[in-house]
Amino acid sequence: MTPQIAEQRDLFALFGVAPLRGRSDERLSVERAVTLAELEAAKAAAGSVLPTAEMSLCVDVLLDDTTDGAAATRKRKGKRKPVTDLEALRELVKVGTQDRPGTYRFLGSEGEVLYVGKSKQLRTRLLSYFRAEWPHDKGARILWRAARIEWEYQPSEFAALLRELRLIKQLRPRYNWMMKRDARHYCFVKLTPGVAPKLTVTRDASGDERGVYFGPYLSAGRVGEALRELSDVLGLRDCANDVRMHFRDQEELPVLAMPRTPGCIRHEIGKCLGPCVAAVTERVYTAQLALARAFLDGTSDGPLEALTARMQAHSDALEFERAAQSRDKLQRLELLRLQLEKLRFAVETLTFAYPVTGHGNETRVYLVKRGTVRADLKLPVSRREQLEFAEWSRRIFHAPERPTRQVPTHEIDELLLLSSWFQRNPGEFSRTLAPEQAVREFGA
């Protein structure tokens, strides 16, 4: 822990609030010199007994102040002032904007983007910022740091939502932490990279570019159970990341270096192929892994078939108790498979053309495939435009499917956005057209 971070931990302790879990690094990693004397002063100014909201606010304002460095803070004697003339800025917005859907951004004095937002009614939204009270309202805190405001109109609320997401991802404005999708409601199945990969459940699909992710799914707990069953059936490892793996065919390894006893009991009871004790060749382990991937993709019932065969074998050998155990496992796995199918969001259903008529009766057609917008086209009118539309449709919808159904990590936010949009506006879903239908309707 750097001295600065340690000091800022003290800051949080001082105000009686815990560092924001998970996000603390984002908020604390900026190297800022904050002295305890300054914190004490701020605390005194705020009063010693504060409700939680006020305490967070205090920390918020203080961090705002210290972003420019302690020197700048010291220089800025007396009360804080807005960076720019708010009356002039308000007049600019008042005169220059219309009540239409659009996105806006607040920029700081260095031109850095502070906040990106969207609204169905841009003008009303922007003017509401000028009524916010400093320092209590977040809107005012953003406004006071802003040197200027930029905005752009969008043809519809949907278009504005999409544009906002893309701008936030591109610009990563510091006041947009709030916009982060609720990661707690979703989880992903991760195939870890490295020797003898294993399956894990994770809530963060953005961290590891080398991992392969499936999802998003709901309820990490149930997905975890499903994975345990799956790993058991296929003999995949389930041990800690730091356990060394040795395949039997890794001949360059000195025999003496290989551990003789497995790190866990799963190999002994036949639930793990035992890559930790070189009990399996890489080829066999990789084949089992492929079965797991296919199962998660929904393209293969290999694990279910394996269990069915096992059950039949026990039954044939008159081992009825073992057969019953296999049947129970099979049922659990089938149930979990059903859950995974049900929980799998959007990927299968969010493939269509989505015409949206917006401002000035302008209609845009969004070509959505597997939960992400692949093209945003003007509603075709002329013959040439119709041909173009047909060509785009063909290129997007007829493109070969990815080998798996996993969602690339950079597309997950958009998938979640579309998913929540159509959940919130079920009526919009009925306006979508299947790819072939769209070509008949809009194509040449």
Place this chain on the structure above:
DNA sequence: AGACTCGCCGTCCTGGAAGG
């Protein structure tokens, strides 16, 4: 002990209705 998960609850953001 630290990381992770989950449910509860307060806060924030937004759109829309009502009123001046």
Place this chain on the structure above:
DNA sequence: CCTTCCAGGACGGCGAGTCT
């Protein structure tokens, strides 16, 4: 035309419980 108020949904903090 502008402001105020309200409702609904999304989001984050917190604490308890569980896992490693």
